[in-house]
Amino acid sequence: MTRPELWLVFVLMGIVTVSLRASFILLQDRLALPNALERALRYVPAAVLAAILTPALFRGAGEPLLGLEWFDTRVVAALIAGVVAWRTRNILATIAAGMAALWALAWLLG
Amino acid sequence: MLAGVSNERVAFVQGLKDSVPVLIGIVPYAMIVGVAAVAVGLLAVDVVGMSLVVFAGASQLAALELIGRGAPIVVIVLTTFMINLRFAMYSAALAPQVKDVSLLVRTVVSFALTDQAFALTTIRMRDQPDTPRSPYLLGVSLPFYFVWAAFTAIGAVLGAQVPASWQLDFALPLTFLALLFPAVRDRPSLAAALAGGALAVVLRDLPFNLGLVIAALVGVGVGAWVEVLRDRARA
Numbered sequence: 080m081t082r083p084e085l086w087l088v089f090v091l092m093g094i095v096t097v098s099l100r101a102s103f104i105l106l107q108d109r110l111a112l113p114n115a116l117e118r119a120l121r122y123v124p125a126a127v128l129a130a131i132l133t134p135a136l137f138r139g140a141g142e143p144l145l146g147l148e149w150f151d152t153r154v155v156a157a158l159i160a161g162v163v164a165w166r167t168r169n170i171l172a173t174i175a176a177g178m179a180a181l182w183a184l185a186w187l188l189g
Numbered sequence: 190m191l192a193g194v195s196n197e198r199v200a201f202v203q204g205l206k207d208s209v210p211v212l213i214g215i216v217p218y219a220m221i222v223g224v225a226a227v228a229v230g231l232l233a234v235d236v237v238g239m240s241l242v243v244f245a246g247a248s249q250l251a252a253l254e255l256i257g258r259g260a261p262i263v264v265i266v267l268t269t270f271m272i273n274l275r276f277a278m279y280s281a282a283l284a285p286q287v288k289d290v291s292l293l294v295r296t297v298v299s300f301a302l303t304d305q306a307f308a309l310t311t312i313r314m315r316d317q318p319d320t321p322r323s324p325y326l327l328g329v330s331l332p333f334y335f336v337w338a339a340f341t342a343i344g345a346v347l348g349a350q351v352p353a354s355w356q357l358d359f360a361l362p363l364t365f366l367a368l369l370f371p372a373v374r375d376r377p378s379l380a381a382a383l384a385g386g387a388l389a390v391v392l393r394d395l396p397f398n399l400g401l402v403i404a405a406l407v408g409v410g411v412g413a414w415v416e417v418l419r420d421r422a423r424a
Contacts (some may be wrong), residue, residue, distance in 0.1 A: 085235060088262055090388045092252060099273050101299030103280035104287055112281060113375035118294055119413035120282040122381035124311045126374040126408025127275055128365050129386030130401050131304065134393040135362040153359060160363055164370040171210035173367035174360055181359055 142183065142188055152188065156181035197324040201395040204328020207313060210303045212336050214364030215246070218358035219337050222249055223344020229257035233345040244303065247398065248272040271397030275405060279307040286314065286322045298323050301330030310370040315374070376419060381412025
């Protein structure tokens with residue numbers, strides 16, 4: 080792909096992406112949703128965050144434990160991070176705990 | 190004190206502050222994208238351009254892979270559309286809350302709508318419902334915009350010099366985990382998360398991240414349904 084073509088791709092991608100992001104925000108009155116649907120949107124964050132999280136978590140990128148491919152060091156580290164998240168509701172603490180747990184597990188197994 | 194003006198500035202600054210812990214999660218991810226870009230022949234300046242124009246990691250990564258495989262432009266653009274469909278959900282969820290600002294502000298705000306900005310904004314709106322939405326959204330996304338561009342460039346320049354054994358890419362799923370907990374406040378949202386999370390794993394092999402969109406939509410539906418059941422039980 081030539082560089083002009085490459086940049087054409089970037090611009091087209093950018094247009095598509097910002098159109099999706101702006102869709103309802105800019106076209107509010109024309110894309111009006113019925114009330115029930117609007118109330119349902121309240122659950123978008125929970126549903127989407129979980130849907131993004133689980134495939135990334137269970138893809139077997141860590142070292143497998145108990146002989147299971149999907150139950151690996153990352154899953155355990157995430158469980159530990161989850162407890163920290165639940166207790167502290169602190170994003171930084173959660174990330175730090177998760178990374179520390181992952182490294183600790185890697186060190187213990189290595 | 191001019192309550193209106195200072196409120197907006199306070200919200201903007203609050204957004205900046207709230208973004209900081211979550212920025213850490215995208216640094217390794219950005220560097221991975223930079224490395225992937227160089228691997229398919231992009232220059233660092235192309236990488237920065239892509240990040241500034243698109244500002245969406247998953248689709249950038251997919252597009253880079255397609256570029257490497259010599260895929261036609263149409264396919265790349267269509268893939269981008271499918272992968273980024275979830276942004277339309279965010280747009281729908283936030284639209285009622287950014288109604289009262291000018292078209293210009295709404296356009297700028299739209300450009301900033303990333304996963305993390307959306308999640309942080311939703312959480313903040315629940316904790317402090319009086320926060321002016323648009324200034325907050327701008328404040329929370331601005332750091333991401335620059336950090337994303339900067340670190341995709343740094344990744345492109347540094348190349349694969351950061352050891353994979355450090356597993357720094359785990360930081361990104363961790364941030365989503367960290368954001369998930371405040372987002373789950375009651376039984377309907379818990380149901381939404383469980384349904385969305387379970388289905389996303391089941392559907393993980395669908396092309397174009399379709400699994401993600403379908404799982405998210407089903408999750409939203411389940412959440413709404415549990416809410417209806419709960420309200421009926423209370424009535």
